[in-house]
Amino acid sequence: MRKLVVISGLLLAVAGCNGQGAQQQSHIRIACTTGMVADMVANIGGDRVVVDQLMGPDVDPHLFKASLEDVARLRQADMVFYSGLHLEGKMTEILASLGKSKPTFAIADFIQSRRVLSDGSKAQDPHLWFDVQLWSQGATGVGKALAAQDKANAADYAKRAEEYRDRLEKLHDEVTKQIATIPRKQRVLVTSHDAFRYFSRAYDIEVESVQGISTDDEPSVKDINELVDFICRRGIKAVFVESSVNPRGMKAVLEGCAARKHKVAEGGTLYSDAMGRPGTPEGTYEGMVRRNVETIVKALR
Ligand SMILES: [Zn+2]
Numbered sequence: 001m002r003k004l005v006v007i008s009g010l011l012l013a014v015a016g017c018n019g020q021g022a023q024q025q026s027h028i029r030i031a032c033t034t035g036m037v038a039d040m041v042a043n044i045g046g047d048r049v050v051v052d053q054l055m056g057p058d059v060d061p062h063l064f065k066a067s068l069e070d071v072a073r074l075r076q077a078d079m080v081f082y083s084g085l086h087l088e089g090k091m092t093e094i095l096a097s098l099g100k101s102k103p104t105f106a107i108a109d110f111i112q113s114r115r116v117l118s119d120g121s122k123a124q125d126p127h128l129w130f131d132v133q134l135w136s137q138g139a140t141g142v143g144k145a146l147a148a149q150d151k152a153n154a155a156d157y158a159k160r161a162e163e164y165r166d167r168l169e170k171l172h173d174e175v176t177k178q179i180a181t182i183p184r185k186q187r188v189l190v191t192s193h194d195a196f197r198y199f200s201r202a203y204d205i206e207v208e209s210v211q212g213i214s215t216d217d218e219p220s221v222k223d224i225n226e227l228v229d230f231i232c233r234r235g236i237k238a239v240f241v242e243s244s245v246n247p248r249g250m251k252a253v254l255e256g257c258a259a260r261k262h263k264v265a266e267g268g269t270l271y272s273d274a275m276g277r278p279g280t281p282e283g284t285y286e287g288m289v290r291r292n293v294e295t296i297v298k299a300l301r
Helices: 002-017 021-025 035-048 068-076 089-101 132-149 151-179 197-203 221-234 248-259 285-300
Strands: 028-032 049-053 079-082 104-106 188-193 206-211 238-242 265-270
Touching: 028 035, 028 068, 035 049, 035 079, 035 132, 035 151, 035 285, 068 089, 079 089, 079 132, 089 104, 104 132, 132 151, 132 197, 151 197, 151 285, 188 221, 188 248, 188 285, 197 206, 206 221, 206 248, 221 248, 238 248, 238 285, 265 285
Parallel strands: 028 049, 028 079, 079 104, 188 206, 188 238, 238 265
Antiparallel strands: none
């Protein structure tokens, strides 16, 4: 999807150079940061928008720094959507500066703030998309933002936003049912970084991780040892790595378990902060959620 999107972006730029601006007017050019944001905006914008997704598969949004080319893409867009709550921690300045010159929205701002998790005095948890129902609240806000930009088609955006919410509502029920099939004692998700707290709350599964809610800091020996203790004590049978996070920390945990003669399997790779490759089922938000749930249920049940 990303390639296609970039190509259409180029075509538009070429059309602009040739003075064929009329055609350009028919689409809203929208730059999005993560795949989850781009998926929502593309679904609601339909064929009236051209979405340029900055962060591809395997890209860690906590660590992503916008290159000069990325900044140019953001500047060219008519609107910008990002995830928010400091997920794009290294883009804070550029996003604030874009907000002064064009409509710029964080999906997090469309979501009930009282349902946002935080770590006591620490930062708010940005991984909202792991609670499918909570994330779906963003759709209404995106629909309204698009309608304000393109009033003539406001009804279309509202309709598609509602359809997207309905689909996600069904997906939420599906995830709830699937996770409930794991016996309670085994319902513990051990992952590379602490991205799954919303998933934990929404679907009643305990979570533990090597790193905190950002991947910015390296895990300490103490963190690793504590997790090894936890896995051995609770008899956890599988742990998971994440597609966008360096597996080094989890490797150390597995070695620690092996040294303690506790057998623990690699449950597979979860899509946490980035979706899968375009054109694959996990290259969409809904497909990514389904693939994660399939991987988790298979390894833990
Ligand atoms: Zn994360």
